Each structure stands twice: as C-alpha cells, then as structure tokens.
Amino acid sequence: MHFALSLVFLAGVAAAEDKEFHGYVTDDMCAKEHMMEGMNDKECALECVKVGAVYALFVPDEGKMYLSDDAKKLEPHAGENVIVKGTVSSDGKSIKVTSIRKAETSR
Numbered sequence: 001m002h003f004a005l006s007l008v009f010l011a012g013v014a015a016a017e018d019k020e021f022h023g024y025v026t027d028d029m030c031a032k033e034h035m036m037e038g039m040n041d042k043e044c045a046l047e048c049v050k051v052g053a054v055y056a057l058f059v060p061d062e063g064k065m066y067l068s069d070d071a072k073k074l075e076p077h078a079g080e081n082v083i084v085k086g087t088v089s090s091d092g093k094s095i096k097v098t099s100i101r102k103a104e105t106s107r
Contacts, residue, residue: 018087020083020085023081025056025082026065028056031065044079045078054067055068055074055078056068056071057074057095069089077100077102
C-alpha cells in the first residue's frame with residue numbers, strides 16, 4: 001500500500017516540473033493583439049493595467065494566455081518577447097513563474 005501511494009506522489013511531483021514557455025508579456029484584456037491606437041505593445045499593456053487589467057503571458061504556439069502567480073514578475077517585461085520557466089496551475093490558467101528572461105527573437 002505504501003509503495004502505491006509513493007508512486008502516486010511521485011507522479012504528482014513529476015507532473016509539476018518546470019517547463020519553458022516562449023511568448024510575450026501582454027495584459028489579460030488585450031491578450032495577443034493590442035487595441036490602443038498609436039501605442040506600441042508595451043505602452044498599451046501599461047495603460048491597460050492602469051485601468052484594471054493584469055499582466056499575462058501569451059504563448060503563440062499554444063494560442064493561449066496564462067496569468068502569473070505574481071504579475072509583478074511580468075511587469076518589467078511588458079511588451080517583450082520572453083522565455084518563462086514555471087509550472088502551470090492545476091486549472092491550466094496560470095503559471096507559477098520561477099524565472100523569466102528576454103528572448104532574442106521578435107514576434
């Protein structure tokens with residue numbers, strides 16, 4: 001019995017490993033396409049956050065937007081292409097960010 005419980009526990013730990021996400025920092029209101037005319041991606045995200053949106057990571061390869069466990073981690077990278085390392089929440093909507101760095105490629 002203990003062996004079976006140990007296997008279940010280890011499977012859960014393995015599923016919670018960090019993964020790399022290649023995307024860009026946006027906000028949850030605009031997501032993949034910023035809508036404010038005359039503003040670049042960074043300016044638009046900053047303005048949207050001022051009116052209640054939160055920073056998010058859009059991953060084009062998945063066509064999915066993730067919130068962060070701590071949006072302040074994304075803030076310095078608003079409008080930038082980034083590589084985020086982290087663990088997806090059980091509901092699949094957010095990432096517990098362990099590291100973030102600017103990516104070399106542009107979108």
